[in-house]
Amino acid sequence: MVTDVCLVVPTIREYECLETYFENAREHGFDLDRLHVVLVTEDFCDTEAMQAMLDDEGVEGTVFDGSAREDWFAERGIDEYNHLIPEASHAQTSFGLLYMWERDFEYGLFIDDDTLPHPDFDFFGSHFDNLAYEGEIESVRSDEQWVNVLYQNVDEHGLYPRGYPYSAMDEDVETGTTEVDDVVASQGLWTNVPDLDAVRILMDGDLQGQAQTRTTTEDYDGNFVAESGQYLTVCSMNLAFHREVIPAFYQLPMDDNRWDVGRFDDIWSGLFLKRACDVLDKDIVNGYPLCEHNKAPRSTFGDLNNEVPGLELNEHVWEIIDEVGEDADSYAEVFAAMADAMATGEFDYENAEFINYCGEFMRDWLECLAELRPGTLATEDRVSVTADD
Numbered sequence: 001m002v003t004d005v006c007l008v009v010p011t012i013r014e015y016e017c018l019e020t021y022f023e024n025a026r027e028h029g030f031d032l033d034r035l036h037v038v039l040v041t042e043d044f045c046d047t048e049a050m051q052a053m054l055d056d057e058g059v060e061g062t063v064f065d066g067s068a069r070e071d072w073f074a075e076r077g078i079d080e081y082n083h084l085i086p087e088a089s090h091a092q093t094s095f096g097l098l099y100m101w102e103r104d105f106e107y108g109l110f111i112d113d114d115t116l117p118h119p120d121f122d123f124f125g126s127h128f129d130n131l132a133y134e135g136e137i138e139s140v141r142s143d144e145q146w147v148n149v150l151y152q153n154v155d156e157h158g159l160y161p162r163g164y165p166y167s168a169m170d171e172d173v174e175t176g177t178t179e180v181d182d183v184v185a186s187q188g189l190w191t192n193v194p195d196l197d198a199v200r201i202l203m204d205g206d207l208q209g210q211a212q213t214r215t216t217t218e219d220y221d222g223n224f225v226a227e228s229g230q231y232l233t234v235c236s237m238n239l240a241f242h243r244e245v246i247p248a249f250y251q252l253p254m255d256d257n258r259w260d261v262g263r264f265d266d267i268w269s270g271l272f273l274k275r276a277c278d279v280l281d282k283d284i285v286n287g288y289p290l291c292e293h294n295k296a297p298r299s300t301f302g303d304l305n306n307e308v309p310g311l312e313l314n315e316h317v318w319e320i321i322d323e324v325g326e327d328a329d330s331y332a333e334v335f336a337a338m339a340d341a342m343a344t345g346e347f348d349y350e351n352a353e354f355i356n357y358c359g360e361f362m363r364d365w366l367e368c369l370a371e372l373r374p375g376t377l378a379t380e381d382r383v384s385v386t387a388d389d
Contacts, residue, residue, distance in 0.1 A: 008096030011113040028122035037061030086256035091265035112237035121289035127240035130186035142171035163267030188238035198304035223287035234270020247332040248276035262306035
């Protein structure tokens with residue numbers, strides 16, 4: 001069996017959750033020889049215990065703490081790009097994307113270490129069925145150009161996920177059907193603790209960073225896509241994708257920046273991916289397989305402090321990228337257009353310079369990919385966006 005799936009898990013605590021995912025795979029006949037696991041962790045963590053867990057499970061994999069990541073960049077002569085991976089941040093998932101890009105994995109999977117596969121679902125099988133799916137599927141749109149991924153039972157729970165713009169709430173939702181034939185990402189949703197931002201958690205009366213309102217399997221009713229031109233939140237806790245999307249799927253440098261912006265890495269990477277998919281006529285399937293999100297108690301106000309510096313920016317980033325890249329014919333070319341718009345734009349928002357900062361990192365992302373695999377970003381992608389600066 002070819003090892004064609006790179007499973008990326010950012011972790012400093014509950015890496016043993018993978019044992020349950022492996023058990024789910026065996027129960028449903030998924031061949032674990034297809035997996036190569038990349039555990040992205042920190043120097044203060046027990047990397048030997050993590051590697052031992054993978055060895056005991058008989059699953060191929062590598063553990064990268066901060067020092068190992070630095071060595072990885074140095075060994076490839078690309079030290080100038082190690083700033084792309086922030087320290088002590090969930091956005092370190094981008095290291096897994098670089099690792100995957102250098103090698104010949106066809107698929108990627110993101111799993112967060114505070115999740116478990118829902119026992120009612122074939123976790124790996126469902127994701128790969130979604131990626132291979134061709135046919136009719138429910139389509140969703142709203143008059144606000146945003147789709148709430150929790151729309152299916154929103155009249156009961158009233159929830160909007162982390163990253164959903166406040167200005168797009170109270171939208172009018174329309175559903176229909178569409179035909180898909182090129183699915184490049186599969187976003188599974190979650191039961192138990194919903195993925196909310198701190199403001200919404202506070203409004204739900206919870207000071208422990210979780211939420212009083214919980215989600216169950218009854219809140220979901222099958223798979224769907226957001227229509228072209230519609231945006232949605234993409235959470236990386238339960239996500240599978242084709243390698244082709246990596247140029248447009250960079251998880252931005254959150255937390256480790258002078259504006260203290262955090263918590264929007266997967267949200268904004270999802271915006272980039274959705275814009276690229278719309279331009280290139282690709283699709284993101286959302287819904288199943290579900291996972292159990294068992295977020296540990298922590299201060300809601302701590303999350304709020306991380307989110308507030310970027311809240312206004314989150315209302316507008318999607319508008320910036322929605323105006324560019326429409327003539328592109330590759331992920332890298334769409335991403336280069338978005339990078340230019342963000343790097344050079346003049347914005348009148350709180351902490352607006354962070355958008356310019358991200359744009360420069362996006363440019364560096366494409367350059368790094370080109371260095372890792374010369375010739376894989378074709379000339380027509382026009383990724384040398386900094387050449388004339």
